[in-house]
Amino acid sequence: MTSLQASQCLERSPLYRRHAGATLGRLGDSLVVSRYGADDEHAQLQRCALIDLCNLPRVGFRGAAAADYLRERGYQLPDAPNRALTQSDGSQVARLSQNEYLLLGSLRDGGARIAAEERNWQFGASANYLLPRQDSHAWLRLTGEHACAVMAKLCGVDLRPAAFGTGAVAQTSAARINVIVINLGDEALPCLQILCDRASANYLWDALLDAMAEFDGRPAGIDALLQR
Structure with missing residues (x-):
């Protein structure tokens, strides 16, 4: 990604104040962290890293016809x-x-x-309702071999692979706030997607970094994920 200044993009993460000194890049019309420094962030991803994905699009749908609508749009849906x-x-x-x-x-x-799904949705007669999530939920990704140990300090749910395998979703609390935790990592890179109320993003970011310190955990940029 090309290094940018904050004024060059339309959107910025609620965590932008936490990213002072990082190299910034553009993702659509949004500002993201490309990398934090010259260190090998690929190695950091494998050990313990926290990535800000707040500016990556997300959206929700709800209603009796939501499943049919999404299947028509080409999505494979979980069976439960x-x-x-x-x-x-x-x-x-x-x-x-x-x-x-x-x-x-x-x-x-x-x-x-x-982003196109949210932009193109139209209210109709079927019971399928758009749930905008870009401004309601912050999105973080916790990666590496120590991710579950980090979350064990903050969350009462057992998130170890034996109990919380690939594809599992927990709607629970971490650091005393409501979160959605999704395990969609793989053998090459264990990772947990963590979503919380956008207003709590800075609090959760700091709580996670504090819990990660024992494992030499640090923030990482999106470049390391793109180059996997």
């Missing part, structure tokens, strides 16, 4: 609540209840597909 699936383009679909779905954008297209 509190499950998630990665799509062929890298976007992700989490089923939060019988009739509610959360769609997370892919870094491959900068979230363009998911």
Whole structure:
């Protein structure tokens, strides 16, 4: 990514004050952290890293007809609540209840597909309702072999792979705030997607970094994910 100044982009993360000194890049019309420094952030990802994905598009749908609508749009859907699936383009679909779905954008297209879903949705006669999530939920990604140990300090749910395998979703609390935790990592890179109320983003970021310190955990930029 090209280094940018904050004034060159339209959108910025609620965590932008936490990213002083980082190299910035552009993701659509948004400002993101490309990298934090000259260190090998690939190694950091494998050990313990926290990544700000707040400016990657996400959206929700709810209603009795939501599943049919999403299938018509080409999405594969989880077969039960509190499950998630990665799509062929890298976007992700989490089923939060019988009739509610959360769609997370892919870094491959900068979230363009998911952004288009929100932009193109129209109210109709069917029971399928748009749930804007860009401004309601912050989105972080915790990666590395120590991710579960970090969350064990903050969350009462057992998030170890044996109990919380790939595709699992937990709607719970961490550091005493409500969160959605999604395990869509793989053997090459364990990772947990963590979403919380956008107003609590700075609090949760700091709480996670504090819990990560024992494992030499640090923030990382999006470049390291793109170059995997």
